Amino acid sequence: MRSGQLVPLLPGTYARAVSFEAWCLSVAAWDPDAILVGSSAARLSWWPELNEDRVLAITKRHSRRNISGVELRRGSLVPDLVTERAGLRLQVPAASTLELTRSLGGYAIDECLRRGAADLPALHAAADAMSGRPGNAAMRRHLRESRDMPWSPLERDAHRRLHRARITGWTANLRVELAGRFVYLDIGFRDAKLAVELDGWKYHSGRDMFVADRARDVELQLAGWTVLRFTDSTIASMVPAIRALVGRSARRR
Numbered sequence: 397m398r399s400g401q402l403v404p405l406l407p408g409t410y411a412r413a414v415s416f417e418a419w420c421l422s423v424a425a426w427d428p429d430a431i432l433v434g435s436s437a438a439r440l441s442w443w444p445e446l447n448e449d450r451v452l453a454i455t456k457r458h459s460r461r462n463i464s465g466v467e468l469r470r471g472s473l474v475p476d477l478v479t480e481r482a483g484l485r486l487q488v489p490a491a492s493t494l495e496l497t498r499s500l501g502g503y504a505i506d507e508c509l510r511r512g513a514a515d516l517p518a519l520h521a522a523a524d525a526m527s528g529r530p531g532n533a534a535m536r537r538h539l540r541e542s543r544d545m546p547w548s549p550l551e552r553d554a555h556r557r558l559h560r561a562r563i564t565g566w567t568a569n570l571r572v573e574l575a576g577r578f579v580y581l582d583i584g585f586r587d588a589k590l591a592v593e594l595d596g597w598k599y600h601s602g603r604d605m606f607v608a609d610r611a612r613d614v615e616l617q618l619a620g621w622t623v624l625r626f627t628d629s630t631i632a633s634m635v636p637a638i639r640a641l642v643g644r645s646a647r648r649r
Contacts, residue, residue: 406463419451419466424484430455431473434495437487438504441479442513474525490514490522494539498531502538502552510547544568550596550628551582558583561635565642566592574615588642591616592634593625 397403402410406426411418420440423430432440435448451466454473477491487495493514496504508514514522516539523539526532545568546552558566570584572591583592593609613623622641626634 406466414465416449416451420484423451423453423455423466423468427453427455427457429485430457430468431478431485431487433469433473433487434492435499437492438489438496440484441481441486441492442489442511443507477522477525488514488518488522490518491526493519494522494526494535497535497538501534502541502546503549505538505542506546506548506552509542509545516542516545548594548596550594550626550631553631554583554592554594554626554634557631557635558638561639563635563638563642572616572621574612574619579612579616585638585642589621590638590641591621591623592638593623594631595625595627 397410402412403414404410405414405419405422409422409425411422416436416439420432420436423432431437431454432452433454434452435446435450436452439446439448449465453466453468454471455468456470456472457468458470473487473491477488479486479488486492489508490513493504493508505519508519509516519539519542523532523535526535541552541556544555546555547569551568555568565587566583566585568583570581570586570591571578572581572584572586581591582594584590585592593613595609613625616623624634624637624641
């Protein structure tokens with residue numbers, strides 16, 4: 397330590413350099429029963445790109461000083477919400493996702509579903525096991541809004557608008573056979589043959605994706621589908637457009 401070769405972390409633990417990984421190992425060495433939760437568990441298990449260096453852990457031990465880089469909370473978790481990875485005890489993906497909704501809202505659930513880290517039944521089971529905690533009302537609301545499995549904030553917004561307008565007959569991520577292969581529509585009205593595609597910048601940017609999406613639009617239209625595309629800037633016009641087109645289709649039938 398005097399020569400700068402070691403840095404003290406939690407009491408009795410040292411590292412060659414301060415890093416997220418070093419803090420996680422320090423927590424596990426300081427308290428083998430500690431459980432890494434929230435963003436820390438997510439980053440270590442299913443969301444490695446998550447940009448959150450502060451280590452969050454539930455522990456039965458008590459540290460008498462505030463430590464920069466780590467937040468320790470006294471408590472425990474039910475065993476079903478705990479898993480182990482590389483010698484570290486972590487919240488299971490469903491539970492760490494729900495913890496993240498406290499800071500990221502429904503986006504955390506979107507990312508979890510998109511990555512296949514947990515499904516909706518697992519998320520609901522984790523919510524039941526986490527009952528009685530502050531902020532659970534908002535967490536439950538985000539879960540209810542996830543019933544149609546949105547994969548992006550724009551999809552979540554679109555689903556919310558459709559439910560609020562009481563528009564029915566649609567399916568999120570609708571599987572459709574097209575030219576001998578299967579494609580998935582962001583929102584599809586099968587009876588009306590109406591496809592609603594949502595162009596969020598994060599998942600639909602780039603020239604190759606732009607070209608592929610437009611080529612698929614042509615194939616859908618040749619197969620008798622009407623294609624509507626909306627962005628963050630035009631999403632307010634989605635409900636009126638859908639009402640007009642679905643109503644027109646119903647009159648034709």
